[in-house]
Amino acid sequence: MISIWFFIGISLLVNGLLIFGAGVYERSHPPTHPVVLFDLHASMWWGALLSVVGLIYCVVYRPGKKTES
Amino acid sequence: MTLYAAFAGQYLVRLSTVDMIIVVFYFALVLAIGFYLKGRAKTSEDFFMAGRDMTAWVAGLSFLSANLGALELMGWAGSAYQYGILATHWYWVGAIPAMLFLALVMMPFYYISKTHSVPGYLKLRFGEPARAVSAISFGLMTVLMSGVNMFAMAKVMQLVLGWDINVSIWLSASTVAIYVALGGLRSAIFNEVLQFFLIWAGALLIPILGLYEAGGWNTLKVLIAQRASEQYVHLWSGLGSFADNPMGINWVGIVFGLGAVISMGYWTTDFLVVQRILSSKDIRSAEMAPIIGAGFKMMVPLIVIRRGLLGLGLLPEKLVPESMVAATGAHSYNDVLPLMLARYCGPGLLGLGITALIAGFMSGMAGNVTAFTTVWTYDIYRPLVHSKGTDEHYVSMGRWTTVIGVLISIGTAYLVMQFASIMDYVQALFSFFIAPLFGTVVLGMLWKRATPLGGFLGLLCGTLSSIGMWAWVKIDPSALRYVALSEHAKALAQDMFQALWSFVVCVLVTFVVSMATKPKPDAELEGLVYGLTKVPSVGNVPLYQKPLFWAGVVTVIFFALNIYFR
Numbered sequence: 001m002i003s004i005w006f007f008i009g010i011s012l013l014v015n016g017l018l019i020f021g022a023g024v025y026e027r028s029h030p031p032t033h034p035v036v037l038f039d040l041h042a043s044m045w046w047g048a049l050l051s052v053v054g055l056i057y058c059v060v061y062r063p064g065k066k067t068e069s
Numbered sequence: 070m071t072l073y074a075a076f077a078g079q080y081l082v083r084l085s086t087v088d089m090i091i092v093v094f095y096f097a098l099v100l101a102i103g104f105y106l107k108g109r110a111k112t113s114e115d116f117f118m119a120g121r122d123m124t125a126w127v128a129g130l131s132f133l134s135a136n137l138g139a140l141e142l143m144g145w146a147g148s149a150y151q152y153g154i155l156a157t158h159w160y161w162v163g164a165i166p167a168m169l170f171l172a173l174v175m176m177p178f179y180y181i182s183k184t185h186s187v188p189g190y191l192k193l194r195f196g197e198p199a200r201a202v203s204a205i206s207f208g209l210m211t212v213l214m215s216g217v218n219m220f221a222m223a224k225v226m227q228l229v230l231g232w233d234i235n236v237s238i239w240l241s242a243s244t245v246a247i248y249v250a251l252g253g254l255r256s257a258i259f260n261e262v263l264q265f266f267l268i269w270a271g272a273l274l275i276p277i278l279g280l281y282e283a284g285g286w287n288t289l290k291v292l293i294a295q296r297a298s299e300q301y302v303h304l305w306s307g308l309g310s311f312a313d314n315p316m317g318i319n320w321v322g323i324v325f326g327l328g329a330v331i332s333m334g335y336w337t338t339d340f341l342v343v344q345r346i347l348s349s350k351d352i353r354s355a356e357m358a359p360i361i362g363a364g365f366k367m368m369v370p371l372i373v374i375r376r377g378l379l380g381l382g383l384l385p386e387k388l389v390p391e392s393m394v395a396a397t398g399a400h401s402y403n404d405v406l407p408l409m410l411a412r413y414c415g416p417g418l419l420g421l422g423i424t425a426l427i428a429g430f431m432s433g434m435a436g437n438v439t440a441f442t443t444v445w446t447y448d449i450y451r452p453l454v455h456s457k458g459t460d461e462h463y464v465s466m467g468r469w470t471t472v473i474g475v476l477i478s479i480g481t482a483y484l485v486m487q488f489a490s491i492m493d494y495v496q497a498l499f500s501f502f503i504a505p506l507f508g509t510v511v512l513g514m515l516w517k518r519a520t521p522l523g524g525f526l527g528l529l530c531g532t533l534s535s536i537g538m539w540a541w542v543k544i545d546p547s548a549l550r551y552v553a554l555s556e557h558a559k560a561l562a563q564d565m566f567q568a569l570w571s572f573v574v575c576v577l578v579t580f581v582v583s584m585a586t587k588p589k590p591d592a593e594l595e596g597l598v599y600g601l602t603k604v605p606s607v608g609n610v611p612l613y614q615k616p617l618f619w620a621g622v623v624t625v626i627f628f629a630l631n632i633y634f635r
Contacts, residue, residue, distance in 0.1 A: 011263060031415070
């Protein structure tokens with residue numbers, strides 16, 4: 001049975017990559033009406049953080065590896 | 070109306086392509102989990118109890134996630150804007166002691182009785198009439214709560230994205246119906262754990278950015294004091310009297326009404342949350358799960374209350390009560406969460422933030438639906454309608470009840486639109502049913518002299534007294550001074566004191582009737598009552614694996630937080 005933690009890993013990894021990509025694009029194409037604290041480029045580092053956490057979950061709880069739930 | 074038109078009205082923010090991909094991916098993933106788990110929900114034990122093989126972490130996070138519904142994310146952020154940090158009491162004194170009490174005192178009885186539901190425990194302890202009252206009132210409450218969740222979600226989607234309210238309700242409800250009907254409780258639990266992570270991933274960034282913009286907590290406190298009052302940032306110092314705080318309540322209402330009755334009732338007898346714990350694989354997991362939930366519950370104000378406070382300190386516009394929105398054209402308190410989302414989140418992050426909201430709404434809805442399905446099948450349909458069905462028949466009934474329960478909830482969502490305030494409505498519901506139920510269950514577990522007739526009449530009288538007090542104040546608002554014992558009391562104080570009195574009525578009636586009637590023999594109460602039950606040990610495990618140790622850690626942090634923010 002596939003572990004619930006693997007599904008969570010997939011979710012965090014995909015969302016993280018999408019957000020990171022959006023952040024990179026926004027950096028090269030700044031919006032006309034930026035959000036507050038746009039200069040911090042939160043999308044990039046938050047997306048990167050989610051991707052890393054998601055990747056760890058995917059690897060540790062990958063299907064075929066014996067884990068609980 | 071075309072689908073395009075349904076998604077193209079007035080809005081606070083516009084979702085980009087990447088945001089829409091994130092939202093669609095979420096829906097696809099929860100449905101995929103439902104389809105994947107379909108084959109693992111063949112017996113009633115699988116469908117209704119998730120096979121009773123969940124680990125402490127899965128059960129604990131699901132336990133908390135089922136509670137992180139629409140009202141948690143949107144309602145309490147709005148309440149924090151309206152009442153300040155006092156709203157945190159609903160997360161700390163209004164949750165943590167009750168969750169620890171559930172773990173260490175009540176869970177062993179639930180677990181070893183092998184009951185399928187809280188009404189099922191009442192049947193074992195007090196007989197069929199108590200179960201019938203509890204099951205029917207609970208069934209009613211869950212579909213109403215589910216409707217509240219749906220309405221709240223649809224309202225947010227309408228405000229933030231301009232989505233048609235009908236499309237939001239039907240889209241989310243049908244998704245929940247599909248994944249729960251397919252995979253049963255296991256599917257709901259798995260999705261709740263996923264939703265828990267998404268809620269944190271989508272919501273945690275805002276308080277971080279908000280505190281950065283404000284210049285830290287101390288600066289934010291100054292900003293709030295300037296724009297509202299200093300009492301908005303103190304948990305306890307304004308609770309000496311009803312007139313000294315924005316909530317119009319005192320410490321008696323918070324500690325005894327909220328902490329000792331409402332929260333105890335909700336966290337220990339509301340089957341929506343207790344059902345997740347009953348799915349645990351062993352007694353240690355069943356005790357650890359609420360403690361894990363309590364640890365994370367203490368942190369939820371960071372993503373809910375803190376957002377309301379940041380809105381109070383940083384938003385340029387002043388938010389108003391729902392009743393003044395039409396006259397002023399301003400946004401309401403309940404809009405603070407989406408306003409903060411629009412303030413900080415660009416493409417991608419916005420999609421995740423919206424997904425976190427949808428996840429919260431759907432986890433709350435799924436929690437209500439699975440609990441309703443179990444109580445209907447085990448506590449109403451099987452004992453009162455069709456007692457000799459096969460296991461397969463009851464699983465089929467569970468799947469159909471899931472769909473029918475969702476349809477009733479949709480009807481309720483349209484009903485809720487007629488009410489001015491979501492929060493007052495739900496608080497009223499809690500005090501109708503939850504407080505007296507806690508009185509009956511806790512007396513049943515801790516006092517062996519409580520008799521079946523005493524338990525039944527106590528539960529009935531407590532519930533009726535609560536409805537009576539609510540109706541009294543509804544007809545004559547000045548009666549609030551008698552219910553809450555102060556002319557300065559406000560709506561939330563009424564809910565706290567109403568719950569307190571209905572609990573007292575329940576306990577008194579149970580006591581008096583029990584003393585006048587014949588108790589059950591001790592032999593029939595083994596496994597159900599303290600003193601007649603050998604509570605199973607969690608085993609010979611190291612200190613760091615003992616529930617009592619972690620309950621102690623949570624308790625220390627709980628007191629430290631309350632002292633720091635006093």
